[in-house]
Amino acid sequence: MEVNTMSDFKFKGVYPALVTPFDENGVDEEKYRNLIDFTIKSGATGIVPCGTTGEFTSMRFEEKLDAIKIACDAAKGRVPVIAGTGAAHTGDVIKLTRSAAEFGASAALVVTPYFLKPSNKEVFEHFEKIANNSDIPIFMYNIPQVTGVPIHWTLVDGLREIDGIIGMKDSSGNLVNLTTILVRRPDDFQVVVGHDEVALPALASGCDGAILASANVFPGRYIRMQNALAAGDLREALIIQRSIQRTVRIIVNKGGGLAVKAALNMIGIPVGKARPPLIEGDVLSYEDIDELRTCLEDLQLIPRGRVTFRAGENSIVAEAYPKAVGLVPDSVDDISLLHGESLCGGGTEVAHVDLIMGLRDGPMREALKNAGKIRDGFHSSNTIKGLEPTTVFAPTVTVTTEKHQKLIYDVAQKAVSDAVSRSITDGVVPEELVDDLILAVNVFVHPDATNPKRVHINNFRAVRHALRRAIEGRQSRDEIEARIDSARHPFAYNP
Incomplete structure (x- = not known):
């Protein structure tokens, strides 16, 4: 993989916004590397650690460093890494971004400062200070549904003029604002979609690629969608989007990383549970998990395996049962x-x-x-x-x-x-x-x-x-x- 400089990094394809597997000590390195290998082998053209799906707000600073370092090492020579370095405090972003550069990240993804809801002036100065103190290019990250701070196209007009800011990820789902940004941008300003449910219209409108939560599970389908659009085959792109839309809707609306972890665990990629306060059974209800499972079955992503059903001395063996990992037992002892x-x-x-x-x-x-x-x-x-x-x-x-x-x-x-x-x-x-x-x-x-x-x-x-x-x-x-x-x-x- 060619090393990118501040001026030549070009976003291509689809990057999963990686979930972060945890253990009692912090980041579970073995599971994290296994996940990264899975996504790359499944078609991902890059990876993004420590984003919203990665539960970055539930991670200590040192854990973020660990996650980014592991991701850069695991992806080295294969795909680029855009490190999530966002934080509420400008100084923390600068420190984390500098470390990400040292680890080998190609760029940084920086969310708008959250919780205190800064003004446009404060947002502008936040990004300006970060860009002025970074050795790698910056992608701004617009996700107002969780930050409470939208990046309007009028603000983007100014922010994109700052040296070092080369693009943005838009996860708002607001196609009016997004398409306005797309028609007003210069050729060297890159825009990627981050809202899974509107991936198709966003890509068709001119986005350069996508950073998506559901790309943890099926990045290859988004690559096929992009290839279909590039070939002018809108019908094929529509078929792909419709095939994943139910799954995507659950992931987007039912806890993000919480739902992605549930999906990955069920298809046999162990990533553990989300950190508190996120828990299965509330925003992601048990009924949602059941529906997510049937969606994954319909996409042929749930592994098939042997299940034995017993009744007294008799038994029936189903050799190709849709065996959601962690849910379906090897045998049911009494089906009477x-x-x-x-x-x-x-x-x-x-x-x-x-x-x-x-x-x-x-x-x-x-x-x-x-x-x-x-x-x-x-x-x-x-x-x-x-x-x-x-x-x-x-x-x-x-x-x-x-x-x-x-x-x-x-x-x-x-x-x-x-x-x-x-x-x-x-x-x-x-x-x-x-x-x-x-x-x-x-x-x-x-x-x-x-x-x-x-x-x-x-x-x-x-x-x-x-x-x-x-x-x-x-x-x-x-x-x-x-x-x-x-x-x-x-x-x-x-x-």
Whole structure:
């Protein structure tokens, strides 16, 4: 890799905003190097340590030094490093940027000073002092949703004239401000997009590349998107963006680095947990983790492996089960009666599914005998016709109106049917078990629900999640104990 000077560094491609694996002593070097190797082998053209996704605000100064030094050494000769050196105090930024230069970083990514919400004059002088005291070029970093300090295009007009400031990363998602910056910039001022959800329109509008949280997980897909745009193939670029959009939305809106770490752990790249105050089960809910898992399954990123399902002396082995690392056990010891629960969505379109499943010659036989016999007005259960495995649909709410009835028995029941069928296609319900299983799916549809599309989507997702939890024998006792500090009843706050 050619060493860049202050004047010739050119951003190309996609850089992951690296998560930071931690251990009890600080940065977990082994896991960090493993992550860097994974991203480079997956197509990343550079890396960014100590950014927002890297939890830089939760790191001591010495830990930032360690992370940048490790990243520069791990990437040496392969890809450039843009070191995140942002801090609330100008002096700390200068010290960290100088160290990053000594370690071999090609440039520094400097976020606007946060918390105290400085004025435009103070922001200008902050960047000016940093640039005047740096041996490597500076990329400004605009992410007002967490700093509270936006960089307006009028401020960029002045900042880009400062020697040493060669570009900016825009993570605001504000395409109006971004495109204004793009049309006003000189040729030597580089602009990269940092908001994963708007990567396609930003790149199509002229951004030079991207620094993205989700590029920890699939950098190669963004490279393919860029290549498609460069070739004038907008249709192919759209297909790629749409294929990752659900995953990206969770990552962007559900805790950033917290969600990225969950995704990496599930695909077999161990990076540990986020540091407090970030915890799984709140902003990134357990339902979000379940949805993130199914998104990764759909992208063929979850590894496939052997799972053994046992019933008495008999056992069935699924050789290619979607085996999310850290979630799916090697064996389920008793599938005669299993339970899974899930909550998806919010407001009046919320879906709450309570699912019981088991073998036809076990306790589920009685459930099947009574299907369709329980009636309370329109509140009745029934066996879904034409669906295998045999599935009993049972609402958990009394019907209040004709519209409510349709949302339950037409929309939600169709969602259950679609989700069960999809779970067979996904390999979650092994083909060998289909004829032997009975499912009873209890579904809640809010009496004030109005949007059929959201009712279907939320129930479809909830059934997929609940079915996985059930057939995998989750939650296990260990899982429950691990989540005890962040658990809550599904309806504690919603609707």
